[in-house]
Amino acid sequence: MPTRYEVTATALNLRASPSAAGDILTVLRRGQQCVGAGDAQDGWLPVSYQQLSGYLSANYVRVAPGAAAPSPAPVPAPTGGVPLPADPQTRLSDQSQLHPQFRQALGVLLDKLAAENRPFKVFEAFRTPERQRWLYEQGRSRPGGIVTNAKPWESFHQYGLAVDLVLFVNGQWTWSSTGDLGAHWKRLPDLAKEAGLRTLTWEAPHVELPVALRDAAGPALLASADAGWADTLASAAARWRAAGGSGAPDLAPAQRPTTA
Numbered sequence: 001m002p003t004r005y006e007v008t009a010t011a012l013n014l015r016a017s018p019s020a021a022g023d024i025l026t027v028l029r030r031g032q033q034c035v036g037a038g039d040a041q042d043g044w045l046p047v048s049y050q051q052l053s054g055y056l057s058a059n060y061v062r063v064a065p066g067a068a069a070p071s072p073a074p075v076p077a078p079t080g081g082v083p084l085p086a087d088p089q090t091r092l093s094d095q096s097q098l099h100p101q102f103r104q105a106l107g108v109l110l111d112k113l114a115a116e117n118r119p120f121k122v123f124e125a126f127r128t129p130e131r132q133r134w135l136y137e138q139g140r141s142r143p144g145g146i147v148t149n150a151k152p153w154e155s156f157h158q159y160g161l162a163v164d165l166v167l168f169v170n171g172q173w174t175w176s177s178t179g180d181l182g183a184h185w186k187r188l189p190d191l192a193k194e195a196g197l198r199t200l201t202w203e204a205p206h207v208e209l210p211v212a213l214r215d216a217a218g219p220a221l222l223a224s225a226d227a228g229w230a231d232t233l234a235s236a237a238a239r240w241r242a243a244g245g246s247g248a249p250d251l252a253p254a255q256r257p258t259t260a
C-alpha cells in the first residue's frame with residue numbers, strides 16, 4: 001500500500017526533478033494529499049498527484065493521518081481533441097478547442113484585422129481551470145502584478161468562448177501601444193463588435209462571445225457544439241472535479257454531440 005502524504009506548507013511546488021531548480025508542475029496547498037512513489041532522497045520526496053509525477057520538498061509534507069492511498073479517479077481523455085496540459089504555465093492557442101459559434105465570429109474578426117493590416121494573432125484561446133487558478137494567484141499568493149480578477153470557471157476562456165489577441169510584430173509578441181501600434185489597439189474593439197464579439201475595457205487583448213457566463217455551457221451552446229469543444233470542456237471539468245474542485249459545468253454524456 002503506497003503512503004499518502006499531506007502538505008504542511010501554505011503552498012508547495014511540485015517539481016519535475018528533485019531540485020529547487022526543477023520545473024514547477026503545479027502548486028499544492030496546505031492539507032492537499034498526494035501518493036508517495038518511493039523514499040525521499042536528499043530532501044526530495046517522489047510523489048504522484050492527480051495525473052502528475054514529481055518531487056516535493058520533504059520538509060513540508062507529513063504522512064497523512066489514517067493514510068490509505070485511494071486509487072486515482074478516472075479522467076476521460078479527450079477523443080481526437082488536443083490533450084490538456086498538466087502544467088498551468090502552458091498556454092493554448094488551438095482554435096479547435098473553441099466553440100464553433102465563437103470560432104466562426106473570431107474568423108470574421110481575424111479577416112477584418114488582416115484586411116486592415118493589423119498584426120494581431122491568437123495569443124491564448126482555451127484556458128484550463130488550473131491555469132486560471134495559477135494566473136489568479138499571481139499578485140495574490142504569488143509575487144507579480146495582478147493579471148486577472150476571474151477565478152477558475154469565471155473566465156470565458158474556460159468555456160472556449162474567448163481568446164486574447166496580441167500584436168505579433170517582427171516575430172515577437174508585443175502589448176505596446178506606443179507609436180503606430182496604438183491605432184491597432186484602438187481599432188480592435190470596433191472590429192470585434194462588427195464581428196459580433198464583445199471586448200472588455202480593462203483587458204485590451206480579450207475578445208469573447210457576448211453571452212452570460214451562466215449560459216456558457218448552457219443548452220443553446222451545447223446544441224450547436226462540436227466534439228472538439230465538448231471533449232475539451234468535459235475533460236477539463238472532469239479533471240477539475242476529480243481533484244476536488246468546484247464550479248465546473250456538468251456536461252452529461254447524453255448532451256454531448258458524438259460527431260465533429
Ligand SMILES: [Zn+2]
Nearest residue numbers: 162163164206
Ligand atoms: Zn482573455
